[in-house]
Amino acid sequence: MTSFTPAPKKRGRPPKRHQDNVETRQLLLHAGLELLTERGFAATGLEAILKRVQVPKGSFYHYFDSKEAFGLALIDHYAHYFLRKLESHLNNRELAPLARISAFVNDAQTGMARHDFKRGCLIGNLGQEMGALPESFRSRLIDVFEQWQAALADCLRAAVAEQALAADTDCDQFAHLFWVGWEGAVLRAKLEQSGAPLQLYHDYFLRSLPR
Numbered sequence: 001m002t003s004f005t006p007a008p009k010k011r012g013r014p015p016k017r018h019q020d021n022v023e024t025r026q027l028l029l030h031a032g033l034e035l036l037t038e039r040g041f042a043a044t045g046l047e048a049i050l051k052r053v054q055v056p057k058g059s060f061y062h063y064f065d066s067k068e069a070f071g072l073a074l075i076d077h078y079a080h081y082f083l084r085k086l087e088s089h090l091n092n093r094e095l096a097p098l099a100r101i102s103a104f105v106n107d108a109q110t111g112m113a114r115h116d117f118k119r120g121c122l123i124g125n126l127g128q129e130m131g132a133l134p135e136s137f138r139s140r141l142i143d144v145f146e147q148w149q150a151a152l153a154d155c156l157r158a159a160v161a162e163q164a165l166a167a168d169t170d171c172d173q174f175a176h177l178f179w180v181g182w183e184g185a186v187l188r189a190k191l192e193q194s195g196a197p198l199q200l201y202h203d204y205f206l207r208s209l210p211r
Helices: 017-039 046-053 057-063 067-090 097-114 122-128 136-161 171-192 196-208
Strands: none
Touching: 017 046, 017 057, 017 067, 017 122, 046 057, 067 097, 067 122, 067 136, 097 136, 097 171, 097 196, 122 136, 122 171, 136 171, 171 196
16 A cells, blocks of 8 residues: 655645635626626626636636626625615614615715716616526516515604604505616616706605605
């Protein structure tokens, strides 16, 4: 039998392979979000994403099996980021519930203006492209919208509890209505390169709530 003598352990820090993998994957997702919120999924080729982060195509497939898998990962990544951002406003107990909605809208206007209204909502963009996208995206996009609706419905229920809204307000229905209209307002803001459509929709939505 041939004996095996393990190599002596090297001193110093171990190679940061896992950390490097995580960082490269995050860079790809970040670049994907930037480009897809500007151009859309179908119009964004892998080459543009890889060029932005200087990652070879072979390495891309180390992290994602396909562009479809990459798209699903982007949905999850954006959904997690946006839900945390949304909840930071809607759960802010220092503001009255309806003022929390206004704070979210103001933040969204500021964010879009920062990027010259070139970037919109990834989830809304993908929803508009659904006819040309993998069917696996559909249920995931619906799930994300339902998460956002649930967060807003809870905020509206808090307004009912504080008697800022009528006791019989259908909070779930109004939360659904908000996101249906919001995506249109974001699209119009990109088109006009102005935050005015977001403010207009915000004002209309708050006026439509039963007092």
